[in-house]
Amino acid sequence: MFHHKIKSLFQSAVSSVTRNISDYAVHPGRDFTRNKKLPPDLLISFLVSQGSSSTGNELLDFWHLQDSCPSVSAFNQQRSKLKPEALQAVFKQFNSLALPLEPPTKYRFLAADGSTFAFFSKHSFASDAYYVSEGHSKKGFYNMHLNALYDLERHTYADAILQPVHDKDEFRAFCDMVDRQESLPGTKNIYIGDRGYCSYNNMAHVIQSGEYFLFRTKDIHSKGLVGNFDLPDEEAFDMTVTVTLVRSHSKKLAAAHGYKRFIDKPTSFDFITYGSMDTYELSFRIVRFPLQDGSCECIVTNLPREEFPAERIKQIYGSRWGIETSFRKLKYTIGLSNFHAYKPEYIQQEIWAKLLAYNITEIMINHTVIEKKETKHAYKIKFTAAAHICRIFLRLTTEKDSIDVMSLLKKELIPIRDERQYPRLKTAHFRRPRYFIYRAA
Template identity: 40%
Template sequence: MIFAEHVKNKLSSLIHKMATAPWLFSKNPEVDFSRNRKLDFVSTIQFLLSMESGSLKKELLDYFQFSVDTPSASAFCQQRNKLLLEAFQFLFYEFNFCFSFEKKYKDYQLLACDGSDLNIARNPNDAGTYFQSQPTDRGFNQIHLNALFDLCEKRYIDLVIQPARLENESLAMTQMIDRYKGEKKTIFIADRGYETYNIFAHVQEKGMYYLIRVKDGGGGSMTGSFDLPDENEFDHDMQLILTRKQTKDVKAKPKKFKFIAKSSPFDYLDLYDKKFYTLNFRVVRFAISEDSYESIITNLPKEDFPVEEIKKVYAMRWHRNIVQGIEICYRIMLLSFKKGGVYH
């Protein structure tokens, strides 16, 4: 059996196992999916996973091979509306667990995080996803898809979907970090925009590692407030004590303390019991051309990941091979969504 068939059979087997307890995944457990129908629990899930960009009527005819008793579009909508969102979350996670994570880099699992907007079916009544530039415009709806991707295994291991108007990539990443139950030797990799102390702390609390590209100095950058070497390239160890307190001692030692405003999310501080939180990390700056530099913040150990290794690991986010970088795979996934349409 070829691997693709093995994967398909695993997915089908898992859906059938879920069908033995449909009440766990239904909005009305006592009645939903309790009667024999053409669109039962299994076929409803499988049909949703196989849908492309055609009309509902055409999709149903294709799926049921133009049978004379093909369910109507309204019948499908009724069945779909019985399903809980948790049904698909369960299927996603359990399907991932069916396959071991064996491919690693220097014994580390590499997980890259990224996000992108996707258009969905137009619904002006959905305030969280609906956009309208002008009152006379037809408008459109969008969701924001946040994904955690294993660079070595070439598969997505977690997703957070947000209404586009409520997009919060930092929150999504901390949620996926907290849910992750893998080994300690895991590196979370992300691009600019994810450089928040809250993300650093969530990874640190799990005893894992992060490698995040940040804006290279200047106003408004995280590194712009650091006391860094006056050199073009460096690998500098830092320790910051974060606090929401504004005492004289804190104000007098800006290189030691970092004040976190109440408006900035940070889950390990308050004004009473958790007044201080210590972060240890490296700021790595290296040239990528004669006059261009990148800055990375990481807590990876220097002995295992000197500057050259830091460069390699971050480059894997794009370039490890033609299908392995998250940027490439993410574009493939987005292209498949856009060709096939997104249904909800």
């Protein structure tokens, strides 16, 4: 059965990390050297499969209400020995094992975006880099920022980088993820980003890796990245432009094609040292098209025009919304609005664990065959129910306790209503974390 295969891949990823547990122990050679009720493999499995109830209740559920269940104190002592990098390594190893399960495609569409997670802590546990005050008030809480790459067709997270909110650098995180991104043979990655990701440095990193980018940018009448090009003042156009990047004011540096753009010292550009006489030439398309509200969207991309005309560019950028909806599922269904700790390193453990739980759930959904019937709407699997089923399945340790995950998922269906559109709500800038006492019983 497919669900057993996924569980086997998960256990294999956990085993690959626990075999070298000293690399992920806070005190190598001392931590995880004695037999405990919570060895590293069970500790990692528990973190991935736990829900939003209190830690004590989650432990009881994981141990099936047996009297051998470890205490909350024992759990906290064990997790204090484990670096967050252990969960990160399991996440990456599982992704690497699961990626070949999907049929090969010519392109892989990866959306880049970020989201912030609020948690409670104390100054003795977390540095000021995490602390956010509410307006002019001295009261506040702590934030962790997640930078992610999301596979829009597989509906899984391909990579992520965690940063304290005041050390947030989405440009650098994006470049690091592009440089280390794994891809299948014969498949090209297409990186899709909103205006916050449109920069010459990001473009250059994608080009150097032999891949493609598609970024939204400010419109042609602004002072943004495309503001200095000689562009037609039309609602819709698709043209190729060239810019020569320099980091020296020397007049000897001239643009062979297009125009010359100076990159100052504070601006990141990793392929020319500031003050050097080197140049870097970039060519890309600028695609502009009108929207229903009367405004115009502007996209920069290096995708080939013959295969990706303007209408397809518009559709691809529209699909980027998938990462936005994934953040909602990650927070409110998988459980990243309900942390079980105060320390930033424990918060990182739980974020990596929930990213892995999300991917396992979506892979199960993707491989569940739904019987098509003559109904008004097409149907899809309800993600909320699927997340709960997969969480319980990961907790089971013996074959006799096994459940038929795929059959259960087929019963949890909801109609697809893609035609529905709602205005985007304007939420408050500060979103407080949920208090521990308000968790589900």
